[in-house]
Amino acid sequence: MKLYYAPGACSLSVRISLHEAGFNAAFERVDIATKLTEHGYDYTAINPKGYVPMLVLDDGSAVTENTAVLEFIADREPRLGAGGPLGRTRLIEMLSWLSTELHVAFKPLWHEANAEEKAAAIEAVARRLDYLVDDVSELYLFGAHFTVADAYLFVMLRWARAFGVRIPIELAGYFDRVAERETVRRALAEEGLAS
Numbered sequence: 001m002k003l004y005y006a007p008g009a010c011s012l013s014v015r016i017s018l019h020e021a022g023f024n025a026a027f028e029r030v031d032i033a034t035k036l037t038e039h040g041y042d043y044t045a046i047n048p049k050g051y052v053p054m055l056v057l058d059d060g061s062a063v064t065e066n067t068a069v070l071e072f073i074a075d076r077e078p079r080l081g082a083g084g085p086l087g088r089t090r091l092i093e094m095l096s097w098l099s100t101e102l103h104v105a106f107k108p109l110w111h112e113a114n115a116e117e118k119a120a121a122i123e124a125v126a127r128r129l130d131y132l133v134d135d136v137s138e139l140y141l142f143g144a145h146f147t148v149a150d151a152y153l154f155v156m157l158r159w160a161r162a163f164g165v166r167i168p169i170e171l172a173g174y175f176d177r178v179a180e181r182e183t184v185r186r187a188l189a190e191e192g193l194a195s
């Protein structure tokens, strides 16, 4: 497998999940501004969407969209899924919300936007983080075991911290718990990042 990634981007959740699953993968960095890979290839020729992550499987097929890539990993390593009779549905429910509500709310902070739009985005992210407080009342989003959704939420919380978003105390504690995991520390180090 090969993961196309950018340091600290949502693709970090895939790297963490691959490590959690114990899957071997190669990693190719993409400069999301220039769309060049670290080996000088035009990334848009490899993935016309131009986004990371993209996971290329050993048979050459490629999976894009963070939720699909994370779901793929949980499918191959059910330990990283939600478990229980509605487990797959609950995992998709959470990944969809993280992607379409939380992740998307950051867009004005990453892209060109005026001060008013950025302030509104910070407020929108904060409101969405508030929704998650009860979900992390146990150790992780789905109770005592870590799932691919935790890897995604961890990356979103890293961004929230970087942009100075108000983070509820429960989620700050959750962030510290996730940051302590060996796989997370390894993934951050590989991307040259501090937690």
Ligand SMILES: N[C@@H](CCC(=O)N[C@@H](CS)C(=O)NCC(=O)O)C(=O)O
Pocket: 006, 009, 010, 011, 032, 050, 051, 052, 053, 064, 065, 066, 067, 099
């Ligand atoms: N719909 C895509 C969006 C992924 C996405 O937003 N990736 C960002 C990094 S976190 C990116 O590659 N941005 C490049 C750009 O905006 O040109 C997904 O969910 O995987």
